[in-house]
Every structure is written in C-alpha cells, then in structure tokens.
Amino acid sequence: MAVFDDIGYEDFRQMAMDDSLSPHEKIGFPNAYRDAHEAAIFADIESKLANLARRSQNVLDIGPGCAGLPRLLMDACRLREHSLVLIDSPEMLAHLPDASGVIKLPGFYPDCNDALQPWIGRFNVIICYSVFQYIFVEASFWKFLDLSIQLLAPGGQMLIGDIPNVSKRKRFFASDAGVRFHQDFTQTSEVPHVDFRAVEKDKIDDAVILGVIMRARAQGCDAYWLPQGESLPMANRREDVLIIKP
Numbered sequence: 019m020a021v022f023d024d025i026g027y028e029d030f031r032q033m034a035m036d037d038s039l040s041p042h043e044k045i046g047f048p049n050a051y052r053d054a055h056e057a058a059i060f061a062d063i064e065s066k067l068a069n070l071a072r073r074s075q076n077v078l079d080i081g082p083g084c085a086g087l088p089r090l091l092m093d094a095c096r097l098r099e100h101s102l103v104l105i106d107s108p109e110m111l112a113h114l115p116d117a118s119g120v121i122k123l124p125g126f127y128p129d130c131n132d133a134l135q136p137w138i139g140r141f142n143v144i145i146c147y148s149v150f151q152y153i154f155v156e157a158s159f160w161k162f163l164d165l166s167i168q169l170l171a172p173g174g175q176m177l178i179g180d181i182p183n184v185s186k187r188k189r190f191f192a193s194d195a196g197v198r199f200h201q202d203f204t205q206t207s208e209v210p211h212v213d214f215r216a217v218e219k220d221k222i223d224d225a226v227i228l229g230v231i232m233r234a235r236a237q238g239c240d241a242y243w244l245p246q247g248e249s250l251p252m253a254n255r256r257e258d259v260l261i262i263k264p
C-alpha cells in the first residue's frame with residue numbers, strides 16, 4: 019500500500035468503515051510508515067507546541083484520524099487536564115474512545131463553522147497533522163486558515179504539520195542523497211525523474227507554504243516554517259508550519 023495523496027474526506031469515511039484495514043491504513047498510511055514511529059512523531063509535535071506542556075489548555079485536533087496519534091494526544095490531555103475537541107468524520111471519530119474532557123465534533127472543517135462559534139478565540143493549541151493536503155484540494159484553504167486564526171486564543175499555537183511539499187520533494191530527489199534513497203527503496207539503479215517546471219495540480223509547493231505564512235503574519239500572527247525531526251519517516255519531503263497568536 020502506498021501513501022494515498024489523491025483521496026479526500028469521503029474516501030476516509032469509507033476507509034474508516036472498512037474492517038479489512040488496520041488503523042494506519044484507515045488513515046491512508048502503510049503500516050510501515052507509522053507503526054514504530056508514532057512516539058517519535060508525537061514527541062516532535064510536543065516539542066513544537068509548548069502550550070501542550072501547560073495545564074488546563076483548550077486543544078483542537080483537526081482530522082485526528084483513528085490511529086495512535088490521537089490516543090497519545092488524549093493521554094497527554096488527560097494528564098494535564100486539557101479540554102480536547104476532535105473534528106473528523108463521524109465514522110473516523112467512532113473509532114476513538116469517549117472520555118471526559120473530550121468533545122467530538124463530527125464534520126468537515128472548516129465548514130463546521132457553526133459548531134465552532136462558541137470556541138472563537140479560545141483554543142490554546144490547534145493541531146492539524148497530515149490533513150492540510152486534503153483541505154488544500156477540497157476546501158478553501160484560506161477559509162481554513164482564517165477560521166483557525168480566529169479560533170486561537172491570545173498566545174495560542176497552531177501546528178499545520180506533516181505537509182507534503184512537492185518543491186522539497188523535488189530538491190531531495192534531485193540530490194545524491196535522494197537518488198540513493200530512491201534506489202534503496204526501489205532496489206533498482208533507477209534515477210528518479212524530477213521536473214522543476216511541471217505544473218503540479220493539487221499539490222502543495224513552496225509558494226503555498228509561503229502564502230500561508232505570509233497571510234497568517236498579515237493577520238497579526240507570527241508564523242514559522244519548520245523541518246521535521248530527522249528520524250521521522252517522511253522528514254525528507256514533508257515539513258511543518260507553526261502559527262502563534264501573540
């Protein structure tokens with residue numbers, strides 16, 4: 019199974035209901051990409067979101083899926099007495115346990131605007147991990163960004179994490195390290211094809227990430243473009259954006 023890029027919210031709903039799939043496969047990942055890596059991924063997320071280490075914060079996870087990461091987040095939130103709001107399809111949320119302090123809001127973000135009105139200006143942490151690539155294609159990503167900024171409390175932090183960046187991917191696969199990686203992965207001597215002038219329909223590139231950072235800054239937030247920890251499974255082609263409301 020490859021990492022699925024050309025799927026969306028409705029496909030994830032179907033995958034959530036498919037009992038033949040593992041939790042990782044239900045969220046579009048081969049088991050090998052996540053199985054042994056979730057603790058390191060969560061540690062990387064925690065290292066970027068300092069508010070998670072405080073007590074009694076309001077936390078929002080957009081697109082938590084149903085594998086290990088939301089469970090690690092639920093444990094961390096319980097320990098520090100945070101409130102946790104989870105937004106995903108009802109089928110995906112049904113796989114996560116109910117718990118006190120956890121609110122499940124079924125729906126498609128950012129169209130579930132009404133249910134979020136009571137939370138405007140109240141979230142100390144927003145996590146959107148490995149989801150922005152779907153929102154970029156299926157929703158207005160400016161609406162996604164603008165609503166998220168409105169939802170942040172003063173001092174609030176938002177991590178748009180695990181963004182597949184086609185520009186970064188090209189830089190990597192055009193490098194010697196990228197060629198070696200490709201040859202190890204495919205067990206061939208093939209050189210990966212890289213076209214820096216290709217039209218990349220529905221793909222996120224440097225321009226999109228810079229646009230997100232510039233718009234967040236123009237709307238009063240600090241915003242930073244961050245690498246992933248080197249040990250993370252897709253660190254050579256994915257990266258993160260951290261937005262902080264002063």
Ligand SMILES: C[S@@+](CC[C@H](N)C(=O)[O-])C[C@H]1O[C@@H](n2cnc3c(N)ncnc32)[C@H](O)[C@@H]1O
Nearest residue numbers: 030045081082083087106126127147148149152
């Ligand atoms: C690749 S999975 C990532 C899951 C989790 N964040 C993780 O990294 O383990 C993408 C998740 O986002 C959800 N999703 C996709 N588009 C969404 C949207 N517009 N609103 C809410 N959830 C969405 C999918 O249902 C799926 O659970």
